[in-house]
Amino acid sequence: MxxxxxxxxxxxxxxxxxxxxxxxxxxxxxxxxxxxxxxxxxxxxxxxxxxxxxxxxxxxxxxxxxxxxxxxxxxxxxxxxxxxxxxxxxxxxxxxxxxxxxxxxxxxxxxxxxxxxxxxxxxxxxxxxxxxxxxxxxxxxxxxxxxxxxxxxxxxxxxxxxxxxxxxxxxxxxxxxxxxxxxxxxxxxxxxxxxxESKMDAATALVGSGPAFVLNFLEAMVDAGLKMGIPYKESYMLALKTVEGTAKMGQLTNYTHPSVLKHQVCTPGGTTIAGLVEMDNRGVKAGVINGITEAARVASELGKKK
Ligand SMILES: NC(=O)C1=CN([C@@H]2O[C@H](COP(=O)(O)OP(=O)(O)OC[C@H]3O[C@@H](n4cnc5c(N)ncnc54)[C@H](OP(=O)(O)O)[C@@H]3O)[C@@H](O)[C@H]2O)C=CC1
Ligand SMILES: O=C(O)[C@@H]1CCC=N1
CATH class of the missing domain: 3.40.50.720 (NAD(P)-binding Rossmann-like Domain)
Structure with a gap:
């Protein structure tokens, strides 16, 4: 029809x-x-x-x-x-x-x-x-x-x-x-x-606002590359491919839990664990969780503002 x-x-x-x-x-x-x-x-x-x-x-x-x-x-x-x-x-x-x-x-x-x-x-x-x-x-x-x-x-x-x-x-x-x-x-x-439908405010935060949160992280990665002397375009390309490749790896490993995939990157006493500890000290993970739940709270208020 x-x-x-x-x-x-x-x-x-x-x-x-x-x-x-x-x-x-x-x-x-x-x-x-x-x-x-x-x-x-x-x-x-x-x-x-x-x-x-x-x-x-x-x-x-x-x-x-x-x-x-x-x-x-x-x-x-x-x-x-x-x-x-x-x-x-x-x-x-x-x-x-x-x-x-x-x-x-x-x-x-x-x-x-x-x-x-x-x-x-x-x-x-x-x-x-x-x-x-x-x-x-x-x-x-x-x-x-x-x-x-x-x-x-x-x-x-x-x-x-x-x-x-x-x-x-x-x-x-x-x-x-x-x-x-x-x-x-x-x-x-x-x-x-x-x-x-009860999950729609959560979806609004995770999915709707999600690209802005990911782009915030991506921007920080590109800036870090620049700070260490990698030219802008190369820094952007490399950071983007790292985000894309990691996302694909999650899919291709049948949604293996992120902590398991993260562990595979960490050499004892190596670079990754040092970086992760520093990020934890700065509250990156808690900041992401709080940011997304705050977005969901605001979503639940939007329909009431008439
Ligand atoms: N942006 C995002 O990432 C996401 C947004 N949303 C939701 O999608 C909705 C739209 O957001 P978004 O596309 O970003 O907003 P935009 O401002 O880009 O689009 C809104 C459109 O509505 C038109 N418009 C305004 N008033 C009227 C009217 N009275 N009659 C007909 N058309 C009208 C505007 O016209 P004109 O072009 O002439 O100004 C504009 O094109 C929002 O409710 C948002 O919550 C959901 C998921 C993601
Ligand atoms: O920021 C907003 O309110 C809209 C809804 C999800 C993405 N953009």
């Missing part, structure tokens, strides 16, 4: 979502493409950003296909970019609506939707918005039946390299109709796990 997707708030994350889905639309098999939307609508706050979304996506396609193809030659039946004033038009035209506006913009937009009296039972709402619970969305919409999915991912999702946490809710019959297609579309963002 052909279906349409509207991205309400097509900024950093909305564009990441579109880029990942678009990549499969361009490169996927015929069977895969059948599970993806054929029509896309997007809204942005202002006219210039709305126009820019189309340019960004056209550029993406050129990069993926390495050919001068046009959006409409790639199996997109329809593609339109609106401004925030047309959010209701986007919702009316879309079977699935992805909300990727900021948390403080949600209440106004949801009130607009409620006042417009659009029939919602056959629509699917997906929210990427940190802190907003499914219950709070259902309450504002006064709808108990429709499928509402919460999604948390991160900026690497743009390249299909995201970590994704998803929770689906809604009427059982509607869910069974949609779940397969929604999961296939969402899997284009990266590795996906389904968890209860």
């Amino acid at each position: 052909a279906y349409s997707v509207g991205i309400l708030g097509c900024g950093v994350m909305g564009q990441s979502f579109l880029s990942a889905v678009q990549k499969c639309r361009v490169l996927g098999t015929a069977e895969e493409k059948q599970k993806l939307p054929t029509k896309f609508y997007t809204t942005n706050h202002n006219e210039e950003s709305a126009r820019n979304v189309k340019c960004v996506l056209q550029e993406n396609i050129k990069k993926i296909s390495k050919e001068e193809q046009l959006l409409n030659s790639l199996g997109f039946d329809e593609y339109e970019c609106y401004t925030g004033k047309d959010n209701l038009k986007l919702i009316e035209k879309s079977d699935v609506v992805l909300f990727s506006i900021k948390p403080y913009q949600m209440e106004e937009v949801f009130n607009q939707i409620k006042q417009a009296n659009i029939s919602l039972d056959d629509k699917v709402f997906i929210s990427l918005v940190a802190g907003w619970t499914i219950d709070s969305m259902r309450e504002l919409l006064n709808n108990k039946k429709m499928v509402i999915t919460r999604l948390m991912t991160n900026t690497p999702a743009k390249f299909g390299e995201g970590a994704v946490v998803v929770s689906h809710t809604g009427d059982e019959e509607l869910l069974s109709k949609w779940k397969g297609r929604l999961n296939f579309m969402i899997e284009q963002l990266g590795i996906m796990v389904e968890l209860p």
Whole structure:
């Protein structure tokens, strides 16, 4: 069944979502493409950003296909970019609506939707918005039946390299109709796990904010290389490959506990244990744990600030 997707708030994350889905639309098999939307609508706050979304996506396609193809030659039946004033038009035209506006913009937009009296039972709402619970969305919409999915991912999702946490809710019959297609579309963002919605604030901290934490560590590694006289580019390349290689090693050893892999690097009386002890003295590990749990605490507060 052909279906349409509207991205309400097509900024950093909305564009990441579109880029990942678009990549499969361009490169996927015929069977895969059948599970993806054929029509896309997007809204942005202002006219210039709305126009820019189309340019960004056209550029993406050129990069993926390495050919001068046009959006409409790639199996997109329809593609339109609106401004925030047309959010209701986007919702009316879309079977699935992805909300990727900021948390403080949600209440106004949801009130607009409620006042417009659009029939919602056959629509699917997906929210990427940190802190907003499914219950709070259902309450504002006064709808108990429709499928509402919460999604948390991160900026690497743009390249299909995201970590994704998803929770689906809604009427059982509607869910069974949609779940397969929604999961296939969402899997284009990266590795996906389904968890209860109660874990979404934790996911927001670990996954959503995660790239910034990893980049903070990476920046420190690059700076350390520079301090020891390694030129910037070489320092960045080496630090990046060390992070990437270590991440892959975790996967390739079937998720062997990090402490076991860490032990393999430590020569008695050697460099690594000296470095680790110094980092422990400076509270690096406790700082990371406290930083991530503090991010989760803030996530739990975001939906309450109305
Ligand atoms: N950034 C991240 O790493 C992650 C963010 N999130 C969540 O994703 C959501 C979006 O974040 P992010 O993409 O970073 O934010 P951005 O500011 O990049 O995107 C928000 C978009 O919403 C548009 N917008 C604003 N008001 C309206 C309106 N009334 N109607 C329609 N569109 C509107 C803006 O338009 P314009 O371009 O014209 O300003 C903008 O493009 C947030 O809720 C955040 O919690 C989740 C995971 C990771
Ligand atoms: O910083 C934030 O609030 C958002 C949510 C996760 C990543 N960015």
